[in-house]
Amino acid sequence: MRPLLLTITSLLLFAGCKDSPKETPVETNTTTEEIDMAANIPSNPLKEAYFGEQHLHTAASMDAFIAGTRLTPDDAYRFAQGAEVMVNGKPHTINRPLDWAAVTDHAEFLGEAYSLMNPDAPGYDSEAAKAMREAPDLATALTVYKKYVLDALAGGNAHPDFWQGYDAVKSQWKVNIDATEKHYKPGKFTTIHAYEWSSAPNTANLHRNVFFRDTNLPDMPFSANEGPSPQELWDWMKIQEAKGIKVFCNPHNSNESKGMLFPEVAMNNKPIDETYAKTRQHFERNLEMMQTKGNSEVVPQFWPNDEFADFENAVSLQKYFGRVFEKHNFVRYGLTRGVKYYEELGINPFKYGFVGGTDSHNGVMSNVEEFNYVGHHGMADETAEGRSKNEQDGEMYNRDMNPGGLTGVWATSNTREAIWDGMHNRESFATSGPRIKVRFFAGNGYSTNYDSYETMVKDGYEKGVPMGQNYEGSESPDFMVWAIKDPIGPNLDRIQIIKGWVENGEMKDKIYNVAASDDRLKSDGTVTPIDAPVDLKTGEFNKEKGDPELMAVWKDPEFNPTQNAYYYVRVIQLPTGRYNLFDEIRNPRVKYPDDTKKTIQERAWASPIWIENKL
Amino acid sequence: MKKILKEPLVHFLFLGFLIFGYYYLTNKDSNAEENSIVIDNTEYDYLLSLWKKQWQRDPNEQEIKAFIDQYLRQEVFYKEALAMNLDHNDLIVKRRLSQKMEAVSNDLNAIIKSPTDDDLNAFYNKNKDLFILPPAYSFKQVLFLNDEDNLESEMETTKTQLNNGQDIPKARQTKLSIPNTWNKSEATSIYKTFGDYFTSVLDSLPINTWVGPIPSGFGQHLVYISKKEVSEIAKFETIKPYVEKEYQYQTELDMQNKVFEDLLDKYPVKLTADKIPSDIKKSYQN
Incomplete structure (x- = not known):
């Protein structure tokens, strides 16, 4: 009996200490166990598409905590693997477990989150922390958020008064690292160490998610408090690289960037130069094409000829913070401006591939299926009624939000290194959202008809390059595209290739239909419309029309060997019900405003292939 | 004895005793001066550190005066409020205190529930349904698309050929990128590729013969199951870390409930309001 009592007493004393959080040693080596495990993992040189989440907040993001989220990084990884968790007090599971995932909590308030969640941590009992924990409803939560966070920020304080300094930041970073390590099962489920750098100068969203390749990690993430300019982030990343840490970042929400994500001048007001472009291309690898706060590809007002531009544009975000749409905010503009920069500077600062994410602040990884949506922002959108009526405070209408996007990565195996490398x-x-798979190659001598998938893919790599690379040949390339439907979704409508280039100083882009289901692609490149309606009473999609697989080899009819250009792929699925349709079917009393679309055409975007002529 | 030691309530009483004892020892002489407010060196340092944390510098004299003032104000009102019983039935005080108590029970869990291998083994044996491996299947499949010409007869012909030992036709190998052969694949990963219905019928199919068509989101499949490994329970040794995770999760929930129930016993509940629905009333009667 005695030893037990002693244990209790000493632990109590320990628990009662008001010391600052300890210095957190960060692991620097992969364990031998991991290496052993890695040795037995099947590897496919032709690569497999692994689906996962690369943008997710848990209770360790203070804004999520205040909104009512209590799920931890540990819970988020459990959810990603199919475990049930409590979301806003109700049990919820993902429909299909993920292959990989990364928790990206805001670095800016990690320290506060530590104090909020750990009764032994200093600051736990502060007035502000108490108010945040105890906010019983949305209105109170918003008041608390304004009083302790926004007002502190406006007053020039980066932190509410209960912030305990960098030791607290390190402590929470360690908690996130531990959860990420705990759930890594090489070959089965990959976790990636990551966080979000959340800079928003003058409310222009410049946020970036930062990803690390292995367990060689900084002892603390670099937040926008330490440096709000992307160049400062890159400076920090350079220092990490010098320590052998492998790291890159992905920007998101260019749609909220007020023209600042794809700028003419850097934040120090100097024009973009070669060094800037080189550094940016080195560290920034993918754009988050779509997430809960909108699809950033294009909007109809600037791309009136794109018949699929009107898709999850989150137009009401323009009503807040002066985040009015301008052409500069969208991915296709950024890619084309990148080509122009290549011609001006010899290097493209905006050489981005594509990823998708949710940015859920509920801790629910890739909860992207329309029929399974339960909101992403705590109390603000937890019920169908809240989704139909409330606004996301200071951001947009809830009904303009969507369940978010998904990332597919072509990788040789489901390991941290392979996914990160992909x-x-x-x-x-x-x-x-759907698990559509898409492959994209540019090369010479591709066949329009392969006797098997494997020979097609083998040829893809042997005679050319995959998405994300430069086509280096001198002849007009064969672009080979292939896509397969989501097994639980409807068939595919079509595949398009989008080209962007610069002509006489003018930025241009053009959409080509390259494959269409049910033989609808006409010789002039147009596609006969398809009538595949969704049953608005049940939410069921049409199961007869379209094709499960589309494939094409395409040549650019206007190819010009001296022209610099990019080409990316868009795969369009047949229509399905949007979440608000399911909300209305399940809750007869809930009625979304008439401007809410009941059906959507979901899609996939494959990263570009570039042609960069020697200048 | 061992059982008693595991009772959360015993731990509560013990903690209470410790805390009471501590205060008794440290505040022995202060009984007479119960009303006085003392700022000794410890208290002063604490106040000073709070101030410095907020402002990130040392305070000047005026500022020291200000935070002492503030502290005294708070203490005076606090003590008077206690004396007048203003803390009783205050919603916020109630909520805060009950949260503190719950936090203590969570801490308790962390303290006393560091499980031994025996604990884990016992937990594993008692909760085997938590450790059931999902069913796994070894099978081959051949895919036909719904819009193929002569679909029905093509499938029948191919099924006969396959059952006669012929290879999978070249054109149907890895059709739509989907592998023909699946070895010991768990239901969850089959679901990811083939969807719900296909996965759910596998269990009912005969083994060692080509059957079908079975529909999926892609089309129609002929299926040959060579082995079903149905829902076996994972071996303790191979999933010990997982057992430990589950153990922690379950015991934390158990502990919370146990503490709540023990305390509930201590406070008899009398629901005298006649407006409470009777079913709900009954649920609180032991």
């Missing part, structure tokens, strides 16, 4: 090489693609 994203780093931009051999990744984004989807608006």
Whole structure:
């Protein structure tokens, strides 16, 4: 009996200490166990598409905590693997477990999150922390958020008054690292160490998610408090690289960037120069094409000829913070401006592949299926009624949000290194949620008809390059595209290739239909419309029309060997019900405003292939 | 004895005793001066450190005066409020205190529930349904698309050929990128590729013969199952870390409930309001 009592007493004393959090040693080596495990993992040189989440917040992000989220990084990884968790007090599971995932909590308030969640931590009992923990409803939570966070920020304080300094930041970073390590099962489920750098100068969203290749990690993430300019982030990343840490980042929400994500001048007001471009291309590898706060590819007002541009544009975000849409905010503009920079500077600062994410603040990894959506922002959108009526405070209408996107990565195996490398090489693609798979190659001598999938893929790599790379040949390339439907979704409508280039100083882009289901692609390149309606009473999609697989080899009819250009792929699925349709079917009293679309055409975007002529 | 030691309530009483004892020893002489407010060196250092944490510098004299003032104000009102019983039935005080108590029970869990191998083994044996491996299947499949010409007869012909020992036709190898052969694949990963219905019928199919068509989101499949490994329970040794994770999760929930129930016993509940639905009333009667 005695030893037990002693244990209790000493632990109590320990628990009562008001010391600052300890210095956190960070592991620097892969364990031998991991290496052993890695040896037995099947590897496929032709690569497999692994689906996962690369943008997710848990209770360790203070804004999520205040909104009511209590799920930890540990819970988020359990959810990703199919375990049930409590979301806003109700049990919830992902429909299909993920292959890999990364928790990306805001670095800016990690320290506060530590104090909020650990009764032994200093600051736990502060007035602000208490108010944040105890906010019983949305209105109170918003008041608390304004009082302790926004006002502190406006007053020039980076932190509410209960912030305990960098030791607290390190402590929470360690908690996130531990959860990420605990759930890594090489070959089965990959976790990636990551965080979000959340800079928003003058409310222009410049956020970036930062990803590490292995367990060689910084003892603390670099937040926008330490440096709000992307160049400062890159400076920090350079220091990490010098220590052998492998790291890259992906920007997101260019749609909220007020023209600042694809700028003419850097934040120090100097024009973009060669060094800037080189550094940016080195560290920034993918754009998050779509997430809960909108699809950033294009909007109809600037791309009126793109018949699929009107898709999850989150237009109401323009009503807040002066984040009015301008052409500069969208991915296709950024890619084309990148080509122009290549011609001006000899290097493309915006050489991005694509990823998709949710940015859920509920801790629910890739909860992207429309019929399984339970909101992403705590109390603000937890019920169908809240989704139909509330606004996401200071951001947009809830009904303009969507369940978010998904990332597919082509990788040789489901390991941390292979997934990270796949994203780093931009051999990744984004989807608006469905598990559509898409491959994209540029080379010479591709066949329009292969006797098997394997020979097609083998040829793809042997005679050319995959998505994310430069086509280096001198002749007009064969672009080979292939896509397969989501097994639980409807068939595919079509595949398009989008080309961007610069002509006489003018930035241009053009959409080509390269494959269409049910033989609808006409010789002039147009496609006969398809009538595959969704049953608005049940939410069921049409199961007869379209094709499960589409494939094409395409040549650019306007190819010009001296022209610099990019080509990316868009795969369009047949229509399905949007989440608000399912909300209305399940809750007869809930009625979304008439401007809410009931059906959508989900899609996938494959990362570009570039042609960069020697200048 | 061992059982008693595991009772959360015993731990509570013990903790209470410790805390009471500590205060008794440290505050022995202060009984007479119960009303006085003392700022000794320890208290002063604490206040000073709070101030410095907020402002990131040393305070000047005026500022020291200000935080002492503030502290005294708070203490005076606090003590008077306690004396007047203003803390009783205050919603916020209630919520805060009950949260503190719950936090203590969570801490308790962390303290006393560091499980031994025996604990884990016992937990594993008692909760085997938590450790059931999902069913796994070894099978081959051949895919036909719904819009193929002569679909029905093609499938029948191919099924006969396959059952006669012929190879999978070249054109149907890895059709739509889907592998023909699946070895010991868990239901969850089959679901990811083939969807719900296909996965759910595998269990009912005969083994060692080509059957079908079985529909999936892609089309129609002929299927040959060579082995079903149905829901076996994972071996303790191979999943010990997982057992430990589950153990921690379950015991934390158990502990919370146990503490709540023990305390509930201590406070008899009388639901006298006649507006409470009777079913709910009954659920609180032991």
